[in-house]
Every structure is written in structure tokens, then in C-alpha cells.
Amino acid sequence: MKPSIPRGTRDFSPSDMQKRNYILNCIRKNFELFGFQQIETPAMENISTLTGKYGDEGDQLIFKILNSRIHESKNKEVMRKEFELSLQSSRNSEELTEKALRYDLTVPFARYVVMNQNDITFPFRRYQIQPVWRADRPQKGRYREFYQCDADMIGSNSLTNELELISLIDKSFSELNVPVILKFNNRKILTALAEVINERDKIIDITVAIDKLDKIGKEGVNKELLEKGISQEAVNKLQPLLDFKGTNEEKVEVLKNLLGNNETGKKGIEEIEFILNANFKLQTSNLELDITLARGLNYYTGTIFEVKANAGTFTPSILGGGRYDDLTGIFGLPNMSGVGISFGIDRIYDVMEELNVFPEQISKAASCSMLFTHFDEVSQAHCLQLAVELRNQNISCEVYPDVSKKIGKQFDYANKKNIPFVCTVGSNEIEKQIYAIKYMESGNKQELNLQDMIDYLKTELK
RNA sequence: GCGGUCUUAGCUCAGUUGGUUAGAGCACCAGAUUGUGGUUCUGGGGGUCGCCGGUUCGAGUCCGGUAUUCCGCCCCA
Numbered sequence A: 001m002k003p004s005i006p007r008g009t010r011d012f013s014p015s016d017m018q019k020r021n022y023i024l025n026c027i028r029k030n031f032e033l034f035g036f037q038q039i040e041t042p043a044m045e046n047i048s049t050l051t052g053k054y055g056d057e058g059d060q061l062i063f064k065i066l067n068s069r070i071h072e073s074k075n076k077e078v079m080r081k082e083f084e085l086s087l088q089s090s091r092n093s094e095e096l097t098e099k100a101l102r103y104d105l106t107v108p109f110a111r112y113v114v115m116n117q118n119d120i121t122f123p124f125r126r127y128q129i130q131p132v133w134r135a136d137r138p139q140k141g142r143y144r145e146f147y148q149c150d151a152d153m154i155g156s157n158s159l160t161n162e163l164e165l166i167s168l169i170d171k172s173f174s175e176l177n178v179p180v181i182l183k184f185n186n187r188k189i190l191t192a193l194a195e196v197i198n199e200r201d202k203i204i205d206i207t208v209a210i211d212k213l214d215k216i217g218k219e220g221v222n223k224e225l226l227e228k229g230i231s232q233e234a235v236n237k238l239q240p241l242l243d244f245k246g247t248n249e250e251k252v253e254v255l256k257n258l259l260g261n262n263e264t265g266k267k268g269i270e271e272i273e274f275i276l277n278a279n280f281k282l283q284t285s286n287l288e289l290d291i292t293l294a295r296g297l298n299y300y301t302g303t304i305f306e307v308k309a310n311a312g313t314f315t316p317s318i319l320g321g322g323r324y325d326d327l328t329g330i331f332g333l334p335n336m337s338g339v340g341i342s343f344g345i346d347r348i349y350d351v352m353e354e355l356n357v358f359p360e361q362i363s364k365a366a367s368c369s370m371l372f373t374h375f376d377e378v379s380q381a382h383c384l385q386l387a388v389e390l391r392n393q394n395i396s397c398e399v400y401p402d403v404s405k406k407i408g409k410q411f412d413y414a415n416k417k418n419i420p421f422v423c424t425v426g427s428n429e430i431e432k433q434i435y436a437i438k439y440m441e442s443g444n445k446q447e448l449n450l451q452d453m454i455d456y457l458k459t460e461l462k
Numbered sequence B: 001g002c003g004g005u006c007u008u009a010g011c012u013c014a015g016u017u018g019g020u021u022a023g024a025g026c027a028c029c030a031g032a033u034u035g036u037g038g039u040u041c042u043g044g045g046g047g048u049c050g051c052c053g054g055u056u057c058g059a060g061u062c063c064g065g066u067a068u069u070c071c072g073c074c075c076c077a
Helices: A014-033 A055-060 A076-088 A106-115 A160-175 A187-196 A200-211 A213-227 A232-243 A248-259 A263-277 A345-355 A377-392 A407-416 A427-432 A450-460
Strands: A044-046 A099-101 A124-133 A145-154 A180-186 A287-289 A303-309 A317-324 A338-344 A370-374 A397-399 A421-425 A435-439 A445-448
Touching: A014 A124, A014 A145, A014 A160, A014 A345, A044 A106, A106 A124, A106 A145, A106 A338, A145 A160, A145 A345, A160 A180, A160 A263, A160 A303, A160 A317, A160 A338, A180 A187, A180 A263, A187 A200, A187 A232, A187 A248, A187 A263, A200 A213, A200 A232, A213 A232, A232 A248, A248 A263, A248 A287, A263 A287, A317 A345, A338 A345, A370 A377, A370 A407, A377 A397, A377 A421, A377 A427, A377 A450, A407 A421, A421 A427, A421 A450, A435 A450, A445 A450
Parallel strands: A180 A287, A370 A397, A370 A421
Antiparallel strands: A044 A099, A124 A145, A145 A338, A180 A303, A303 A317, A317 A338, A421 A435, A435 A445
């Protein structure tokens, strides 16, 4: 058969993994530097855990897992009915699919917090690096399996958590050498907006439409708002928001004029001002209040974040996040506010590839430090013994696995794998216990006994 | 889920209005070179032209379906 993998999924070769791990290690190091602790959760969740958290569109992007051994079920009539209903409209039937692949890491985290609340010391900082799955149509930078790297603080209302996350974002992208623009907004602003224009029920439609401003323009947004049944009067009231361009402080003034008399609006503006005024390192990061930033996920209630690359032509969203005041409530633990962010390393990878900002040494990384070459079974066996000695000294090495008189072929192998040192062992070497070490880059050779070889390699490999 | 697009050797791609045995570069293998790689030269292997069906005397080329890639919509890391 012809081998293939599902669309939207990918294999990662050793050179891919070197680059992916470079990104991952940077982010993981910073997570730990900020005191986050790692957890993992299962790839699959009960489907009821996931549904209803991501909006209607999100629910349809959940990968469902068909129940096993349905042919042995005793409830086939019920299943047939459920299947018929599933053909009619989007729904979840636990008779057919009781499990699903996780869609993000935040909802499983909320579930974890509720289940383990007695063992957790709050406020809890956790990080989680695992793949998620979305039944989306693949495109460039849009995969059906991809990794999220989440850092969340839960059990604290303090806005200093938001400041810490901004600091973490700033530090991570500057270390990765990716120029970014960090946008933020507050869901309370959007809620207040819907209230002020008397379209409270349409908040989702309003936020989704406004979020598209930079993509479809003001006319596009207005058209979509009207199509969704928002009144012309309400749309008119929104115009100052859509028109406005200016500094963060000027935007706050616009918000005050528009929403200053609304309680929720006041609170949102306060939170925004706190972040902007925080006497922090924020001035050096590219922090922008974007009053049209909405984000689709339903569970956000306060601050929302989004990061985009600020260079090159491929500038997808590479980080998202925000504050959720009551995600755990649905699982039975109310009043547990959390805030978190999620790095999308697959897209960060694509952006870094385009910008060509991976350090050069990553692509040159060798699989090991030394290759032993040989001529026959006897010399190969001697090499295996030498390899044990080197590895005991923490020097990585490999013995060419096949026996061949063609030493050139063995050298070519070292050359292709960027292995920096080659040691050839034959009967002369075994007899004298002196080995010729060749440094591939220069071609220089050194004749050394085992102890000198170890010392030499340790010095050279530093 | 809807619309468009791509697919020819391991990789990147040519392939004329449908017409002999489908090509190139790189990679691979062998030799020049029997204890030392990168350069060079010579030779060689490798294709159900994504898959299924149709039109035709004849299909890589035209038509239908399907899968995949990428793009737009929707949504999002």
C-alpha cells in the first residue's frame, strides 16, 4: 500500500526536531523561570467536558472518537436513532461518541483543577506542552494536529498576573529573535459595548465582526453587523471605535467617552489602565491596546491577549490567551478566576523559518562527537570497547555498524552526519594502542592513546 | 463544511494542438582511488505520470469522480 498520513498532520525529521526543540526549550525554560509547574492531561477527554466551551463553530471543530465495538452494542436501535439525528444537525451523542480529542489545553486544565482542588496550592501556576487537534480545513500555518504551550495562573484575581504574562511573552519572543506586536484588550469593554448600544444578546456576533476590522475594513464590519440583525442606530454608535487610530492613552479616552457610564465598561477601562500604567518593563515591549481585538473563545471574561509577528509576510496569530473568571464553575468549582496564554510553536516555527532567525549551529548540530571506522570484525569489536570508554566519559560516539574495507564510505557517513571527529582502528592501532583522530573540518590528524584521546576530545568539544 | 488550485524519479521541476521507448539537475550505487570524507571524471539503477473510471486507433496531455497540497470563506495557535 501507499503510505500516507491524515491531512493536516505532519512527520518531523531529525532536523525539524532540532529546530522545534530549540523553540520548545526556550519557552519551557521561561515557564520554569516564572515558577510554572508542568502537568499533562490525556489526549482524549469525555466529549461532554469539551462541548459548549468554544462557541458553536468551535464545537464543530472538535475531533470526535467513535465508540469502540459498536457492532457488539446491545442498544443498536438507540444508536441508529442517534445516528439519524446526527445526520440532521450538529450534535453530540454519547451513544456514538463519548470521547473526543482535546481542542485546547485550557478546558482540560480547568477540569484538572476541579478534580484535584484538594491537592493544589492556590494560586496555582501550571504549564502544559502537548498537542491539540482541530477538525479544520488545513492551510499554511493551520494544522489539524499542533502543539500548544500553555502557562496559566488560577485562583487569583490580581492583575499582576497579567503583567507577569506580558513579561513572559516579551522575554520569550525577544530570546527567539522574533519581532512581535503584543495586542491586548478586555472582554468587559466588548460586553459594555453591547450593553451601551442595547444589543446585549448579540455580543458574540458583535465581537466576531469587530475582530475582523483589519481584515475586511470598516465597511465590511458594518455590513456584517447589519446582516446579523444589529440595528442601524447601534451600528452608528460603534463607529467612533472603528474609526479611531492613535496611542494607547488616546484609545482609553475614546473608551471613556463611549462607555464611561457603564459599570462593566468602567471596570474594563480600569483594568486596561492598570496594565498600561504599570511601572514595568512594558515600554520596551511592543504592547498595543487594540480595542477591536475580540478572540473567539467563549470563556474569556477579562483581559485578552494576542501576539502576531511584526516582520515578514507571514504574520499569523502565534500566541493567544486571556482571563476567564468562571471556567471551573461548570465543573462545580465557582469563583476561581484564571488567566493564561498559549504559544503556538508550529506557527512560531513557520514564522522563524520565513524570517530565517534560527541560529546557524542548529542545522549543523551533529548526532554525536566521534565516529569509529574499522576494517573487519576484529577491529570493529575493538572500536566497540573504545566506545564504551568514551561514553563513560560523557563523550558521545558511534561505531560504524557494517563491516567494510571501504573506509572512504565510512568517512562519507561521518561527513554527511556532521560528526566532527573520526577515529580509524585497524591492526596497527590495536597492536600499539595508539589511535589516529581526524578532525573533519580541518583534516588534521592526531595520534593519541586512549587517555590522551579522551582529554583531547574533552578540550576540543567544550 | 463551501469555492478555487496543485500532484510527473528519493528531492526540485521540464514535457509543444493528444502521436515512437516520458526527460534534466540534485541525490543514490559502482568504478577511476584495496588505510581516510567534501572537489572532479566515467558508467549505472530507479517511474502503475496521485488513485479510479471515461472519451479516443492512441492519454502524462482531454472529461468525470476521489485523495492530497496550497489559497479564499468560516474559524483559530
